[in-house]
Amino acid sequence: xxxSKNMTNSCKEEEIDQLKxxxxxxxxxxxxxxxxxxxxxxxWNSLAKSAGLKRTGKSCRLRWLNYLKPDIKRGNLTPxxxxxxxxxxxxxxxxxSKIARHLPGRTDNEIKNYWRTRVQKQARHLKIDSSSKRFVxxxxxxxxxxxxxxxEQTSSSSTTSTSSTLTIExxxxxxxxxxxxxxxxxxxxxxxxxxxxEYTNSSSNICxxxxxxxxxxxxxxxxxFYGDTAYYNLSLENIDSYNVHISEFNMMGxxxxxxxSCLNFPVADTYDDMTNDTYWNMDQLW
DNA sequence: AACGACACCAACCGCACGAGC
DNA sequence: CGCTCGTGCGGTTGGTGTCGT
Numbered sequence: 001x002x003x004s005k006n007m008t009n010s011c012k013e014e015e016i017d018q019l020k021x022x023x024x025x026x027x028x029x030x031x032x033x034x035x036x037x038x039x040x041x042x043x044w045n046s047l048a049k050s051a052g053l054k055r056t057g058k059s060c061r062l063r064w065l066n067y068l069k070p071d072i073k074r075g076n077l078t079p080x081x082x083x084x085x086x087x088x089x090x091x092x093x094x095x096x097s098k099i100a101r102h103l104p105g106r107t108d109n110e111i112k113n114y115w116r117t118r119v120q121k122q123a124r125h126l127k128i129d130s131s132s133k134r135f136v137x138x139x140x141x142x143x144x145x146x147x148x149x150x151x152e153q154t155s156s157s158s159t160t161s162t163s164s165t166l167t168i169e170x171x172x173x174x175x176x177x178x179x180x181x182x183x184x185x186x187x188x189x190x191x192x193x194x195x196x197x198e199y200t201n202s203s204s205n206i207c208x209x210x211x212x213x214x215x216x217x218x219x220x221x222x223x224x225f226y227g228d229t230a231y232y233n234l235s236l237e238n239i240d241s242y243n244v245h246i247s248e249f250n251m252m253g254x255x256x257x258x259x260x261s262c263l264n265f266p267v268a269d270t271y272d273d274m275t276n277d278t279y280w281n282m283d284q285l286w
Numbered sequence: 287a288a289c290g291a292c293a294c295c296a297a298c299c300g301c302a303c304g305a306g307c
Numbered sequence: 308c309g310c311t312c313g314t315g316c317g318g319t320t321g322g323t324g325t326c327g328t
Contacts, residue, residue, distance in 0.1 A: 062297065097316065113295050
C-alpha cells in the first residue's frame with residue numbers, strides 16, 4: 001500500500017518535473033485555442049492533459065483568460081477605462097476581478113498591472129502611501145479631473161463615437177481657496193470651444209445631475225477662452241465636491257450602471273505639495 | 287556602442303473556497 | 308468529517324523593451 005502510494009507520488013513528481021513553465025509559444029497557444037474551440041473551457045487540468053499541453057491546468061486557464069480569449073481587448077487603457085478603474089478602486093479596493101467585470105475585454109491582471117505600475121508610481125512620486133486617504137483624495141482632486149478632461153476632449157473631437165456625457169454636480173461648503181487647484185478644477189469644467197466662437201449653455205457636456213439636463217447654477221454663462229481651452233470665472237471657495245456622472249461611455253457591459261455612473265470627487269483640504277503639476281506625471285497616464 | 291536603470295506586463299505562486307466523494 | 312480537485316483571487320516575480328548616460 002505504502003509502496004503504491006510512494007509510486008503515485010513519484011509519478012506525480014515526475015509529471016510536475018515534465019511540466020513546462022515560462023512564456024507560451026505560438027504552437028502552444030494554437031493548441032490551446034483549437035482545443036477550447038472544439039471542447040470548450042473548464043476542467044483545466046484534464047483539458048491540459050487531453051490537449052497534450054505540458055502545462056498545468058492553472059497555466060492554461062491563465063493563458064486563455066488573460067491573453068487568448070477572443071474578446072480580450074489589447075492596447076492602452078482609455079481615459080474612460082482609467083476613470084472607471086480609479087473610481088471602482090475607491091469603492092472596492094484591490095478587488096481586481098470585480099473591477100474587471102465592469103471593463104469588458106480587460107482582465108483583472110491588466111487592471112492590477114495598471115494600478116501597480118501607473119497609479120502606485122504616482123504615489124511613490126508624491127511620497128504618499130498609495131493606500132492612504134491622502135492619496136485617494138489627491139487622485140480624486142488632480143488625476144481624475146485630468147482624465148475627465150481627456151475624456152471630454154476625446155468625445156468632442158470624435159464625431160462618430162457615442163459621446164460621453166459628463167454631469168457635474170457641486171455642493172456648497174467653505175474651503176480655503178488655492179490658486180493652482182482653482183485652475184485645475186476650472187479646466188475640468190472646460191467645454192470644447194465652439195467652432196463659431198460662440199458658447200451656449202446648451203452644451204451637452206455639462207449638465208445637472210440625474211441626467212435632468214438642468215444647467216448648474218454655479219456655472220457662469222460665459223467661459224474665458226485661452227487658446228482652445230475655456231476657463232470659467234468660477235470661485236471654488238464654495239465648492240465642496242463634484243459628482244461626475246458618466247452616462248454614456250461608449251463601452252459595452254455597463255449594465256450595472258447605477259454602481260458606477262456617479263463618480264464622486266470630494267474636494268479635500270489643501271495640498272500644498274501636490275497642486276504643482278510637476279508632481280503629476282500626466283504623460284504616463286495614457 | 288555599451289551599460290545600467292527603469293517600466294511594463296505575462297506568468298507564476300500561494301492561499302481560499304466550494305463541490306464532490 | 309476530512310480529503311482531493313477545480314477554480315478563482317490577489318500578490319509577486321522575472322523577462323524584455325526602452326530610455327538615458
